[in-house]
Amino acid sequence: MAFVSPPEGPRENVSAGIALTSVDALLNWGRGHSLWIMPMGTACCAIEFMATAMSKFDFDRHGTVPFIDPRHSDVMVVAGTITRKMAPAVVRLYEQMPEPKWVVAMGNCAVSGGIFYYDSYSVIRGVDELIPVDIYIAGCPPRPEALEDAFLQLRNKIKTESFVKGVRHTADHELPLLGHRKAAAHHDDAAKTAEPESAEEACS
Amino acid sequence: MVEVESRTPVTDESGRCVDELLINVGPSHPSTHGVCRLIARLDGEVVTEVEPVIGYLHRGLEKIAENRTYLQIVPLTDRLDYVGSMYANWAYCRAVERLAGIRVPEHAEYLRVITCELQRIASHMMSLGSTGADTGAGTVFIYAFDVRDRIVDLFEDLCGARLTYSYVRPGGVSRDLPEGWADKCREALAYTRTYVDKMDKLFFGNSIARGRLKGIGVLDPELAVAWGATGPTARASGVDWDLRRDDPYSVYPRFDFDIPLGSNGDIYDRGRVRIFECYESCRIVEQALEQLEPGPIRAEGLPRLLRPRPGDAYDHIESARGSLGVYLVSDGSPKPWRFKVRSPTFSNLSLVRVLGVGHTIADLPLILGSLDPVFGEVDR
Amino acid sequence: MNVTELREHICETYPDLCPLFSLEFGDGVLTVDPERLRQAAVDLHNFGFDLLGMVTAVDRGDAFELVYRLRSRVLSVGMFLKCRIPRDEPKAPSMVDLWPAADWHEREVYDLFGVVFEGHPNLRRMFLPEDWKGHPLRKDYVDDNIIRRPDYF
Numbered sequence: 001m002a003f004v005s006p007p008e009g010p011r012e013n014v015s016a017g018i019a020l021t022s023v024d025a026l027l028n029w030g031r032g033h034s035l036w037i038m039p040m041g042t043a044c045c046a047i048e049f050m051a052t053a054m055s056k057f058d059f060d061r062h063g064t065v066p067f068i069d070p071r072h073s074d075v076m077v078v079a080g081t082i083t084r085k086m087a088p089a090v091v092r093l094y095e096q097m098p099e100p101k102w103v104v105a106m107g108n109c110a111v112s113g114g115i116f117y118y119d120s121y122s123v124i125r126g127v128d129e130l131i132p133v134d135i136y137i138a139g140c141p142p143r144p145e146a147l148e149d150a151f152l153q154l155r156n157k158i159k160t161e162s163f164v165k166g167v168r169h170t171a172d173h174e175l176p177l178l179g180h181r182k183a184a185a186h187h188d189d190a191a192k193t194a195e196p197e198s199a200e201e202a203c204s
Numbered sequence: 205m206v207e208v209e210s211r212t213p214v215t216d217e218s219g220r221c222v223d224e225l226l227i228n229v230g231p232s233h234p235s236t237h238g239v240c241r242l243i244a245r246l247d248g249e250v251v252t253e254v255e256p257v258i259g260y261l262h263r264g265l266e267k268i269a270e271n272r273t274y275l276q277i278v279p280l281t282d283r284l285d286y287v288g289s290m291y292a293n294w295a296y297c298r299a300v301e302r303l304a305g306i307r308v309p310e311h312a313e314y315l316r317v318i319t320c321e322l323q324r325i326a327s328h329m330m331s332l333g334s335t336g337a338d339t340g341a342g343t344v345f346i347y348a349f350d351v352r353d354r355i356v357d358l359f360e361d362l363c364g365a366r367l368t369y370s371y372v373r374p375g376g377v378s379r380d381l382p383e384g385w386a387d388k389c390r391e392a393l394a395y396t397r398t399y400v401d402k403m404d405k406l407f408f409g410n411s412i413a414r415g416r417l418k419g420i421g422v423l424d425p426e427l428a429v430a431w432g433a434t435g436p437t438a439r440a441s442g443v444d445w446d447l448r449r450d451d452p453y454s455v456y457p458r459f460d461f462d463i464p465l466g467s468n469g470d471i472y473d474r475g476r477v478r479i480f481e482c483y484e485s486c487r488i489v490e491q492a493l494e495q496l497e498p499g500p501i502r503a504e505g506l507p508r509l510l511r512p513r514p515g516d517a518y519d520h521i522e523s524a525r526g527s528l529g530v531y532l533v534s535d536g537s538p539k540p541w542r543f544k545v546r547s548p549t550f551s552n553l554s555l556v557r558v559l560g561v562g563h564t565i566a567d568l569p570l571i572l573g574s575l576d577p578v579f580g581e582v583d584r
Numbered sequence: 585m586n587v588t589e590l591r592e593h594i595c596e597t598y599p600d601l602c603p604l605f606s607l608e609f610g611d612g613v614l615t616v617d618p619e620r621l622r623q624a625a626v627d628l629h630n631f632g633f634d635l636l637g638m639v640t641a642v643d644r645g646d647a648f649e650l651v652y653r654l655r656s657r658v659l660s661v662g663m664f665l666k667c668r669i670p671r672d673e674p675k676a677p678s679m680v681d682l683w684p685a686a687d688w689h690e691r692e693v694y695d696l697f698g699v700v701f702e703g704h705p706n707l708r709r710m711f712l713p714e715d716w717k718g719h720p721l722r723k724d725y726v727d728d729n730i731i732r733r734p735d736y737f
Contacts, residue, residue: 051356055353083263115280123264430684551685
């Protein structure tokens, strides 16, 4: 495994077979390099998502594996237009994902409503009206290389998080839509204030 | 076909059936090929009733188009049948040209045919790959996407986009073929032929796939016609109807090609009809590349803002899924009064209610996949 | 068969439909009144139009115009069947028994325009959620959610 240097403190000379690192660096390395994706593919971007998974672009080499079950995945990639009829399904699946979880909004429709921003009566203008988004990929549809770059950027973002200090970089949103947002905010606040206990509970 | 003895459902004291299960194969599901919700009533594992619920991708394209000019609608049509944007654009452009009385130059017609047939191959690869993935044969999916990526590379050289091209525009096409494209195209066709053959033998020649696909989802030809099914879904049942031959449009009469027909109308036949259609498309593209002469790519004298005369027109083409038609109503202004898409999958999808009954729940995704649904087109 | 031959054949077989048949943009169009719609559909079905391509409606301001696209495989020709129905009480007979394909198409027209098809076995909304109010494709549909695109010409 890679030798990751802890953010603070000196790096010590060690003999072969032993590496020194910090809990945060190890966890972030593990999480970032083995993202399991839940593809919420509705429209055209889902086809490009599939193309990225295939032999020409192959995002599997980054450790990202598509896995359709939300309970086992880390990242939800929202690929495609989300309509009002589909919105409850998206939110429900997002809530079914266990923490830590991230969201990648792939394609213009998921970022902002895209080509359907104007004049549509049923399109939700950007999936960040429903769930907090970490990485936005523009494009209609974005190139497969852009999706791979998104996972690498997500890796960098994950590296700035800290499990020990309870620092998670989810976007802060004032979302008036659904009651679940308030419950999630309470939960996050509680997690931040109860640091060492929660770390031990999580490990046990 | 699974032999199931019929038995009366078990009921409790109040008469409610406790043996049947109503399950929801929800909008987000690995096997629904898009956002379709299937509400299935099961007796044990056998499906007694299935009802598809659609509309999860209803973006209101028809209403949006009422506030767009005729050229601005072309990118919207890309997103209709997103696996086959070339022919979705073409169907729309044919309707506009009929309405406005535009004559497309021959060179542009040839380019349209070449790109449409290549798109047909790419679309069938997507469908066959999904069928393979549904049965658990992931290798077929990867092979299919390999072929598809070769064709999509050609399109990227041609017009810059990988999926939503907006290449076919009212009056012609947007760009001419770049240098050396025809040779690359021939190489891609040779590659396609080899790999489609491999996939055919690998998947449809496999006894497990045969056992899984033969006899499942049998569609009677009378039922196919009555329910408005067109395309490979109907041709696999023996309905000999293909717009390229029976209502020829563009330069199709100049090419020599066959229309593959199935006999049983089960999933196996639908898959094989698609395989043979890929070979026929290769033939058409090769003939078109030989017959291609240089010429203008767009009709002359096209105004920047099209204002067709008032009236309405309908035109259709044979897409990879069936007969894709566009109905346009114009009131003389630069924007259409009504834009309606007759999508083949919308009519084909209602067949799931009939085809799914009597099969096990494991066959339901296969049946849905064999109808080759693309929900951008179904829901618009 | 081309459109002129079709017109002759229809005039022979159904002389009362003859004056209602016209040619527009290369297609044959049969325009009937709402009372005559069902009978005209039955006549055309018996004549040989076995494929129903689509059922749709156009909001013409004062009325809804129902448009049926029919195709005959045997005669290899297509045509329109159109009918204007009053806007304040949009009702039409359902064609599900003639062409089962009409099932979903009529549900779509009901969903987007509000036309009630009498005799339809399952007239529910197709695309929009069940609790949606209004029929979006009508020209007087008002929705605060719609952001209108400005014109640039």
